Amino acid sequence: MTSLETLNLEIDGPRATIELNRPDKKNAMNPQMHRDMNRALDLIEADGNVKAVVATGKGDSFSAGMDLEECFLRPFDDPMEFYRTNKVALDWFMRIKAFPAVTVAKVNGLSFGGGVLLAGLCDLAIASEKALFGLSEINFGIFPAGGATWATAHNLPRKAALYYILTGDRFTGAQAAEYGLVNKAVPHDRLDAETDRLVGMLVNKNPVTLALAKQVYEHNRATDLPAAIDYDQAKLWELSRLTSNEWINVALKQFEKRAYQPGLKTYQRAEVPS
Numbered sequence: 580m581t582s583l584e585t586l587n588l589e590i591d592g593p594r595a596t597i598e599l600n601r602p603d604k605k606n607a608m609n610p611q612m613h614r615d616m617n618r619a620l621d622l623i624e625a626d627g628n629v630k631a632v633v634a635t636g637k638g639d640s641f642s643a644g645m646d647l648e649e650c651f652l653r654p655f656d657d658p659m660e661f662y663r664t665n666k667v668a669l670d671w672f673m674r675i676k677a678f679p680a681v682t683v684a685k686v687n688g689l690s691f692g693g694g695v696l697l698a699g700l701c702d703l704a705i706a707s708e709k710a711l712f713g714l715s716e717i718n719f720g721i722f723p724a725g726g727a728t729w730a731t732a733h734n735l736p737r738k739a740a741l742y743y744i745l746t747g748d749r750f751t752g753a754q755a756a757e758y759g760l761v762n763k764a765v766p767h768d769r770l771d772a773e774t775d776r777l778v779g780m781l782v783n784k785n786p787v788t789l790a791l792a793k794q795v796y797e798h799n800r801a802t803d804l805p806a807a808i809d810y811d812q813a814k815l816w817e818l819s820r821l822t823s824n825e826w827i828n829v830a831l832k833q834f835e836k837r838a839y840q841p842g843l844k845t846y847q848r849a850e851v852p853s
């Protein structure tokens with residue numbers, strides 16, 4: 580485990596866990612945490628073997644969002660300081676959205692503003708039924724910025740998104756699952772097990788395929804069918820080359836021998852030279 584000033588990072592083979600570690604401040608993201616988050620992502624990328632990254636919070640909170648004092652109030656009077664402070668945050672928000680490994684938010688408790696953003700930017704999310712979400716920006720006179728409106732609009736239906744953006748009202752883990760902000764809400768004592776189960780389904784897949792599947796999803800949801808098909812074709816050839824045609828030479832050969840059923844599980848990657 581690597582302990583950064585405001586985060587704990589654990590890399591265990593193909594799994595990494597980033598734990599926000601300011602529990603006495605409800606894991607509010609201060610400038611140090613933004614720097615630490617970039618550092619954690621650097622370390623995970625440098626490791627080269629991680630296929631799934633879990634983001635979670637220590638204590639009773641996932642994250643109370645941006646540290647309102649350290650990120651906004653204190654640097655506000657110095658425009659360059661304000662810009663620099665917040666750019667470090669915006670950098671990792673964009674990075675985590677496009678991260679090559681699959682990102683999973685394990686929402687263990689309170690999740691406000693930037694906490695909703697982080698859950699929304701992750702590819703997948705599991706929430707505790709005890710989790711409580713809110714876009715509190717309207718309650719201090721701004722709208723959700725830094726990608727938070729984007730993340731809300733891309734994860735919640737329109738009426739629900741606007742309701743929470745405009746009122747600052749809270750919603751539960753179960754509601755987050757109904758809206759689609761998280762894949763599932765589970766009893767708090769099942770959160771670790773459910774997250775492990777989800778991660779377990781990812782880590783036996785080909786990492787190149789996981790990364791390209793994410794890219795294809797993001798591209799294709801924003802384009803028309805002919806452009807999507809073109810992109811699929813190009814990415815499929817890229818995938819084939821980058822994986823030495825693993826899908827043909829290994830996966831479909833195993834299917835040909837009736838060694839497994841792709842509808843039910845993943846092929847055996849142990850036969851693949853790493």
Ligand code: ACO
Nearest residue numbers: 603604605607643644645646647648689691692693715716
């Ligand atoms: N920024 C800075 N400090 C924070 C933040 C935050 N976002 N959230 C909580 N804290 C601090 C509290 O001020 C308090 O500090 P203190 O011990 O020095 O007084 C400590 O964390 C504990 O918080 P409490 O308010 O005592 O905890 P409680 O459980 O009663 O309430 C709640 C939790 C509802 C989350 C409350 O702390 C709150 O409203 N926080 C602000 C939430 C928010 O507006 N987030 C910003 C969203 S905007 C964005 O992210 C862009």
